[in-house]
Amino acid sequence: MIDRPRRGNRFRYDAYRFDAPSGLLTCRYSLDDRRFEEQIRVPAGTQPVDEAADAAARLVFLLAGVSYYKTAAPPLIDLGEVAVTDLEREFLRGFYLDGLGEFAYRNQLDLTDLHIEGPRAAPARATPSQPQPPRPLVPFGGGIDSIVAVDLVRAAHPDTALFVVNWQGDRFAAIEAPAAVTQLPVVRAERTLDPALHPRTAGNQRFFNGHVPVTGILSAVAVLTAVLTGRNSVVMSNEWSASSATVDTANGVVNHQYSKSLAFEAGYREVLAATSVIDVDFFSALRPYSELWVAERFARLPQYHRHFRSCNRAFHIDRAKRLDHWCGHCDKCCFIDLILAPFLRGEDLAAIFGGAEPLADPALIDRFRALVGLTGTSKPFECVGDVTESRTALRLAAARSDRAGTATLRQLAAELTGLPQPDLPDLDAAALMRPLGPHFIPSGYAPQDLLV
Secondary structure (H helix, E strand, O other), X not given: OOOOOOOOOEEEEEEEEEEOOOOEEEEEEEEOOEEEEEEEEOOOOOOOOOHXXXXXXXXXXXXXXXXXXXXXXXXXXXXXXXXXXXXXXXXXXXXXXXXXXXXXXXHXXXXXXXXXXXXXXXXXXXXXXXXXXXXXXXXOOOOHHHHHHHHHHHHHOOOOEEEEEEEOOOOOHHHHHHHHHHOOOEEEEEEEOOHHHOHHHHOOOXXXXXXXXXXXXXXXXXXXXXXXXXXXXXXXXXXXXXXXXXXXXXXXXXXXXXXXXXXXXXXXXXXXXXXOOOOOXXXXXXXXXXXXXXXXXXXXXXXXXXXXXXXXXHHOOOHHHOOOOOOOOXXXXXXXHHHHOOOOOHHHHHHHOOOOOHHHOHHXXXXXXXXXXXXXXXXXXXXXXXXXXXXXXXXXXXXXXXXXXXXXHHHHHHHHOOOOOOOOOOOOHHHHOOOOOOOOOOHHHOOHHHHO
């Protein structure tokens, strides 16, 4: 029997170094007597590191630490010589507690005793920025959300570039294929985790394992890259339901997608603005929209339909376990099929999934039951829409005349008969196709329905 990992005593931010000519950011951390080093390579600069680049690199250093903290999740974080403002300290504690909410829930840990100690920095003085022509950088993961965001942004701003993060010496075909379809320039960064975190070795080290808020880390890398390449906006592809809870617990809400949520976006925007030297806007182009709205927009972009792949098996770190096709049975595959089903023919979705559409497989009905909230448990710990969106998609798909023969849709539609939308009962299909909530989209990027 393998002993359960034990919590450590102290996690320390040791040092970071950013070398502009090589574009190499080195981050060093320690947890008790164990040392970790991560390297992130971004586009190289020709000038020494200026204040903006150093400030952006420092924020990457602060957020990337969460990957190493989780190995033993001690109650104390020591910032070493890294001074932070009160705002940054509060944001960082929230990033750890909320970003590791799923990790703590699954490992049965209570992290509310977390304390951050270290030197205090005074708030910077605000420096007015000069208006510049929009030069957006869009982090691109190859799924329907980022494809729709790119389509929206490039329509208004032709000088748009994609941003892609790879592991060192590796690229994901599921990103590269739809990126090629955009015909936009791709700005790249590479992330090299400490070898101790590699799946083949981490299991032998008595580490805690679990989900970390990786989108938050990649957001910080994107901002650093924008600073170095003269891009003045980082435009994310996070939609309305990314803020929804995955599960409610006795200790509060757990959201698998915390670092895609409005709360993270708002907090990180505050931190960036308070540096006074990072003149990069950070917002999500899809924030007020439902996944149903996104799916309808994606359905209008047939040039991507045979090239995108959102199955998580396409992104496995271990190449030997990485698939070059949709697995067709995971929660993510099922959700993508379900959310597109109101807008695409069954035969088109079968072609997308290589002839193995999840809705056509009766053995997967319980996965769909979980998505539409019929199992009595939480929705899957995946980047999927909330129950309201999934129920609406199912009802719309079941009503299509070409879906009369899909047994899974008929069965689940019958089970949903008379049941209200669980989260927001006043939201019908029409409401889900309109803007739903607050956002930070500037007027120059706003779709027409936000301007009326």
